[in-house]
Amino acid sequence: MTAPTIKAPVAPVLSLSGITKRFGSLTANDSISIDITPGKIHCLLGENGAGKSTLMNILFGLLAPDEGEIRLGERQLSLTNPKQAMAAGIGMVHQHFMLIPVFTVAENMVLGHEPGSGGLLDLNSARKRVRELSERYRLEVDPDALVEDLPVGIQQRVEILKALANDATYLIFDEPTAVLTPQEIDELMEVMRSLRDEGRAIVFITHKLREVREVADEITVIRRGKVVGEALPSASQAELASMMVGRSVSLQVAKEKATPGEPRLVIEDLTVASPSGQVAVDQLDLTVRGGEIVCIAGVQGNGQTELAETLLGTMTPLSGTITLDGDDITRQSPAKTLKAGLGYVPEDRHRDGFVGEFSIAENLVLDNLDEYSKRGSLQLGLIAENARQRIEEFDIRAGSATQPVNSLSGGNQQKVVLARELSRPLSLLLASQPTRGVDVGAIEFLHSRIVSERDNGTAVLIVSTELEEVESLADRIAVMYRGRIVGVVDSDTPRDVLGLMMAGISYEEALATIKESTHE
Template identity: 75%
Template sequence: MPVKEAAADLRLVGITKRFGSLVANDAIDLTIRPGEIHCLLGENGAGKSTLMNVLYGLLQPDEGEILVGETPLKVGNPKQAMAAGIGMVHQHFMLVDVFTVAENIALGREQGPLGILDRGAARSLVSDLAKRYRFDVDPDAVVEDLPVGVQQRVEIIKALANDATYLVFDEPTAVLTPQEIDELMAVMQSLRDEGRAIVFITHKLREVRAIADRITVIRRGAVVGEAEPGATEAELAEMMVGRAVQLTVDKEPAKPGDSRLVVDGLRVLSPGGSVVVDDLSVEVSGGEILCVAGVQGNGQTELAEALLGITPVSGGKITLDGKDITRYNPKQTLDAGIGFVPEDRKHDGFVGTFSVAENLVLNTFDEKPYAKGLSLDLPLIRRHAEEKVKEFDIRTQSISSPVGSLSGGNQQKVVLARELSRPLALLVASQPTRGVDVGAIEFLHERIVAERDRGTAVLIVSTELDEVAALADRIAVMYRGRIVGVVPPDTSREALGLMMAGVPESEALAQTATPNPKDLR
């Protein structure tokens, strides 16, 4: 429903937040205006999420204050923030996995007598919001059973359920497909038109230019300026990073050699017994990058995990350099020369409480040269970490810092540095730049291309069409567990979109025989 009365501006004045010697926010001033989409840009670790966590009461500032109009606002915890009309959609989901959607929405705001949850009212609220904002969400679904993209919708519904005036979207598109991103933008525009204030944190410059009414850029904890919504992507990237950024991948044409990975008739079942990878066959040669594109939930995750041995294979065959690895477990696949960058780095890519140095040898600590009998060569592990931190520009206070304390982009650099620290036959990278800023994306892409040029077979799974077009030597489009077609990287977005919807390759290409030049950028 529209905001009933014109709300006052929400102002952050002189906000400073320190973590030991690290100044995460340095005297930041920010004004959030109802009826406006305010984009907050900056590298990972720039302090954007810290600032919004202060606003939402998850962190307390060391200096500064929050005002509604001219009235000071004390936000000691999220409950007080919600009472003040502030809602937040978190980058890392704040959901209880074993609860249903309706139970998550009602948590902390029970509607029945004596504080007992009124499940009927909760289901009704979810259904009403899902219908109003065109979200396909089942109120009775258990959160842990939902795809990542649907869990993100639940996060958004949770914020909307409190009828917040000031809404913070912290990297909400990081786990969404292009189609879902369009839907989310329509929702944000609708909320803005209702008179709500929207803060939109994103690294995707295309999205900023499409939706922003105002843009504030933060670098190293401080506001470095505002940009016009009409600014070019190159201008925005330079303000974010503090230097000119190459937005296209600089790579020579591929020189593919012999096939290294051969997947023949692969079949994978979900835990419930349904077919998620269906008679899939594909090959990847040494010295080429094959990008697997598709709407999330069409078997790409299970394909990647089957290659590593995480998910059991129920049919078909996987060979690597002529050796049958179909029944290998993860340890055996790693030893066979497979590097793996998982789509969810927090759950599968590292141990957050372990140090940077420990995570960089997570899959080789028990082997020479790091293992000496029953003990570890700690000086060598430290030297290795110092070399990789420098080589991969990992921004950390110390190699002893826990990886969980790093920004998303630096966490991803740790994962990639570890996987590229040994000779590989195959690199499998699933959503390699999800939630990563533009400066880190440039670096990660360069390293992936360099690995291709060493003769490694590279398989990338990505829902980012810009990334697919930039990295791919060939594009394989998946739909409902099958490869719809394999096409060149200059295939139009329109044709790729049709294939992602299940249209056969020949038909999709025929329907888009005269491509728009803009599609090829």
């Protein structure tokens, strides 16, 4: 049988040569050279803060390089703004969405190149374009939905569709899986392969090793602004992690078997409505004991966010009770809940975890200012000393404690949030998506600190859509579907069973289904 002929890509190679970018004394990109070839998925692998996004922002015209050049085939490009980049066939899906929340999907799709005539916007054409692209790439989106009402996974689809709407040949995906569920990640991988097979070039910026090995044709590893090597997709996760971090990294959570004590968090018959009035948490019961980690697994949008916010006190339940160490905190304010012994790591650290313009030192005392003030004045010396201790203890990589938190990498921002929450005695640590958008080196550290808190006797409740994280951290797994706990199972429960439970099937039914399928 004759092998099929593979058509050579017709689009030219996009080359970055000697790209250097400095921000004051910091060299974010140090003479980086890479080729982006149509018909291939090129993974740019590195820790958060390694310089990957800076490099791609230069390619998309958002930043100007201090040195180096960009060439499209034989033609040198001068990209001073995104419009010029898009005209050259370059599109970008940003890590932090560049969408207008109060606009519809269709309105966001046409921003900057609105169809229509006589100054009137032709939204019918925009809606049609959304539907065509949604169907073609299996990225179902309602063109008339307001972006602010969409789950983050669907907002990510809108970002992808925006890039595709410009018929970009060179597509940059900047950490696109950071906010996606496992199922959505698999769908995205299929979309990327489909785009590659159409002859497009894909640049996939990530720090997730499993995804790289699954989808990459080429891998370039960046560390501290420099290219430190190239790797084959067949390289092991341990080899890739070592290249990223510059040292060997344990990819398994080191923990002893839990020795749970008495119940500390008890949730009974809890019902919570979403802001739209729909029941998001439905008669939920759950107990977490001191000295154990319970992980809530489930596809995003099944009530996990509402449950976490109700535990914190920012949402009021319709019915049910929440007790912490025997005290009723069901309708307490967040301030009182925190004082009762709750430590809270929110799912969106940028919105709820810190004040980006404030310094590291200020953010480390945000929810405990009483301890650092006297007669209405902040004790700046105490705040500075606390920051020095926490920065050292939590290995926060920063120039100084006065540095604003929004200038840190994602992993270091998350360390600041966790350091603050663990700086006082806790009854319960509640962490939602604790390693979302965090690199492998920081994940290892954050997981170790969470396990240490468990070993101190704290009850730990983790909400995560990352099955690998759930399986690694959990002593018990509570699977959540449509606001209810489908079942609470051991941490060694097979992944295919967990997957069926995440679709609403009971543990017993899931086991029977798997058993039946293996006998067929």
